[in-house]
Amino acid sequence: MSIExxxxxxxxxxxxxxxxxxxxxxxxxxxxxxxxxxxxxTTLLRIIAGLEFADTGHVSFDGADITExxxxxxxxxxxxxxxxxxxxxxxxxxxxFGLRVRPRxxxxxxxxxxxxxxxxxRLIQLExxxxxxxxxxxxxxxxxxxxxxxxxxEPSVLLLDEPFGSLDAKVRQxxxxxxxxxxxxxxxxxxxxxxxxxxxLEVADQVVVMNQGRIEQIGSPDEVYNxxxxxFVYNFLGNVNLFHGRMDEGQPVIHxxxxxxxxxxxxxxxxxDREPNGGSHFRAxxxxxxxxxxxxxxxxxxxxxxxxxxxxxQERYRALQLIKxxxxxxxxxxxxxxxxxxAS
Amino acid sequence: xxxxxxxHSIGSAQLAARARVATSExxxxxxxxxxxxxxFLVFFLFMPLAxxxxxxxxxxxxxxxxxxREPDALSAIRLTLLAAGIxxxxxxxxxxAASWAIAKFDFLGKSLLVTLIxxxxxxSPVVSGLIYVLLFGLQGLLxxxxxxxxxxxxxxxxGIVLATIFVTFPFVARELIPLIQAQGIEEExxxxxxxxxxxxxxxxxxxxxxxxGLLYGVILCNARAMGEFGAVSVVSGHIxxxxxxxxLHIEILYNEYQFQAAFAVASLLALLALVTxxxxxxxxxxxxxxxxxxxxxxxxxxxxxxLL
Numbered sequence: 001m002s003i004e005x006x007x008x009x010x011x012x013x014x015x016x017x018x019x020x021x022x023x024x025x026x027x028x029x030x031x032x033x034x035x036x037x038x039x040x041x042t043t044l045l046r047i048i049a050g051l052e053f054a055d056t057g058h059v060s061f062d063g064a065d066i067t068e069x070x071x072x073x074x075x076x077x078x079x080x081x082x083x084x085x086x087x088x089x090x091x092x093x094x095x096x097f098g099l100r101v102r103p104r105x106x107x108x109x110x111x112x113x114x115x116x117x118x119x120x121x122r123l124i125q126l127e128x129x130x131x132x133x134x135x136x137x138x139x140x141x142x143x144x145x146x147x148x149x150x151x152x153x154e155p156s157v158l159l160l161d162e163p164f165g166s167l168d169a170k171v172r173q174x175x176x177x178x179x180x181x182x183x184x185x186x187x188x189x190x191x192x193x194x195x196x197x198x199x200x201l202e203v204a205d206q207v208v209v210m211n212q213g214r215i216e217q218i219g220s221p222d223e224v225y226n227x228x229x230x231x232f233v234y235n236f237l238g239n240v241n242l243f244h245g246r247m248d249e250g251q252p253v254i255h256x257x258x259x260x261x262x263x264x265x266x267x268x269x270x271x272x273d274r275e276p277n278g279g280s281h282f283r284a285x286x287x288x289x290x291x292x293x294x295x296x297x298x299x300x301x302x303x304x305x306x307x308x309x310x311x312x313x314q315e316r317y318r319a320l321q322l323i324k325x326x327x328x329x330x331x332x333x334x335x336x337x338x339x340x341x342x343a344s
Numbered sequence: 345x346x347x348x349x350x351x352h353s354i355g356s357a358q359l360a361a362r363a364r365v366a367t368s369e370x371x372x373x374x375x376x377x378x379x380x381x382x383x384f385l386v387f388f389l390f391m392p393l394a395x396x397x398x399x400x401x402x403x404x405x406x407x408x409x410x411x412x413r414e415p416d417a418l419s420a421i422r423l424t425l426l427a428a429g430i431x432x433x434x435x436x437x438x439x440x441a442a443s444w445a446i447a448k449f450d451f452l453g454k455s456l457l458v459t460l461i462x463x464x465x466x467x468s469p470v471v472s473g474l475i476y477v478l479l480f481g482l483q484g485l486l487x488x489x490x491x492x493x494x495x496x497x498x499x500x501x502x503g504i505v506l507a508t509i510f511v512t513f514p515f516v517a518r519e520l521i522p523l524i525q526a527q528g529i530e531e532e533x534x535x536x537x538x539x540x541x542x543x544x545x546x547x548x549x550x551x552x553x554x555x556x557g558l559l560y561g562v563i564l565c566n567a568r569a570m571g572e573f574g575a576v577s578v579v580s581g582h583i584x585x586x587x588x589x590x591x592l593h594i595e596i597l598y599n600e601y602q603f604q605a606a607f608a609v610a611s612l613l614a615l616l617a618l619v620t621x622x623x624x625x626x627x628x629x630x631x632x633x634x635x636x637x638x639x640x641x642x643x644x645x646x647x648x649x650x651l652l
Contacts, residue, residue, distance in 0.1 A: 150537070
């Protein structure tokens with residue numbers, strides 16, 4: 001089921017949580033709402049769910065306006081950041097809840113409920129824990145139960161609020177791969193909120209980058225990462241170095257003087273060399289080297305005194321035999337230039 | 345994981361041991377404190393209780409039970425049960441409604457409501473009784489209107505019920521407000537998105553989560569409703585066989601030098617207190633168990649049985 005959000009605004013007191021949001025989510029996609037805290041991403045998700053209501057604007061599912069419908073009528077599956085499992089019910093009853101509260105004429109028979117719950121327990125790989133209570137489960141297990149509970153009612157869309165927010169790093173990674181796999185299997189239109197850019201880029205088909213109640217960019221992970229539409233997106237999706245400089249005949253010229261333009265370069269798009277090899281370059285000396293990890297992180301100080309972070313491959317690092325206090329040339333390979341008034 | 349847990353428990357054990365050394369007083373001080381506490385209990389609790397029962401039974405079991413067969417005593421017991429039977433359910437509903445509103449919504453006058461709920465605790469029961477007399481009494485604000493319509497509230501059963509409700513209404517609400525506040529609204533939101541109606545959410549999600557706190561509040565509320573003297577005394581008018589509750593009946597018997605009968609009825613109230621105490625402990629224990637027992641096993645590692 002597709003989701004359309006049009007001209008949605010929401011205020012909390014004097015705080016503009018969302019201003020004039022327009023968003024279309026095609027059926028069957030897995031979309032990430034990505035942004036820092038306070039960017040309005042959770043509010044937008046809750047408005048889609050019907051847990052919060054927009055001051056102005058409309059929400060439609062498959063073209064049908066559902067702005068006035070309650071969360072109960074919208075048939076969405078919602079997964080809460082802190083799971084919100086029913087603490088007095090075991091795993092089985094938690095998952096069965098949505099089926100049991102249906103009006104009598106739509107309620108499946110007990111045997112149908114059982115087989116449905118067991119099917120979902122298989123899906124989340126917790127078949128042997130059906131009788132456990134939520135407090136007896138780990139965080140990752142609880143989150144999977146919450147997901148199964150939401151899926152039990154066969155929702156039209158699946159909405160997840162920071163689904164992996166309160167899990168430790170290792171479990172996060174496992175669970176998000178699992179979510180991606182699950183989505184590839186059941187193809188339900190899904191929207192998840194996250195502040196973790198890595199998570200959004202890894203899991204989602206489309207990433208919606210939000211900032212201060214507005215959408216900064218919508219695109220595939222590749223688009224938003226490699227072709228950021230605004231300085232904010234460039235900044236938010238990965239590390240970046242900011243330089244004063246300008247574009248000169250298609251070539252970025254980086255220097256220390258303020259010009260009204262700001263040059264953005266990712267650390268891995270700066271090359272280090274012993275010699276200036278033609279093109280645009282500047283001089284620097286090495287301040288610090290951290291060779292732990294797949295890439296070597298080199299911190300340098302430019303000739304005009306600014307710190308710059310650079311990432312080079314282990315091979316390059318060994319070939320150049322870099323050491324602290326070496327004088328080197330830095331060559332930007334790919335940059336983006338934004339006007340300073342828009343730079344954040 | 346097991347290693348880190350055992351390390352942790354050793355750590356806390358050491359900490360506890362050190363704490364004991366640091367705060368411990370000499371044996372003499374400890375024993376003195378305990379002795380004082382127990383002496384206090386014996387004088388002010390056990391002895392009066394023992395005297396109630398021995399005095400009640402001083403003329404044998406048959407006279408003891410005879411005290412309850414007296415029509416006035418029976419009517420007092422009936423009236424007490426009636427007043428509690430009306431006040432407790434009403435305060436149960438009021439308590440749930442008030443605590444729900446206070447814990448889950450923001451509205452104008454919320455802090456005023458919280459303060460007002462505590463009012464019966466801070467006002468002397470006699471004063472609250474007098475308020476009803478001033479309101480509904482013959483010379484009171486609504487007195488002439490009530491008299492014209494032949495409705496009797498003061499010096500009649502409705503007044504007693506009203507006074508009892510007033511005195512006991514903080515119990516359930518006070519118990520529930522912090523509980524509901526602590527639980528938040530996420531579970532209710534989850535129920536809503538799963539298609540549950542408001543009524544289903546209340547019965548299946550909210551109520552099970554607050555049931556022990558609720559029961560605890562009801563027990564305390566009931567004990568107070570049956571034992572209330574001051575407020576009821578002011579509005580009752582002490583009409584024998586009609587507007588006397590058990591505490592009032594005891595006073596009358598005592599003033600008429602019917603000590604044995606007075607103590608017999610008093611023993612009934614004392615028994616109620618003991619039953620309340622036991623029920624309260626049982627509820628506390630049960631709630632404690634339900635809350636803590638599963639947490640003790642909250643050790644399942646995340647990766648167990650989860651294959652990609």
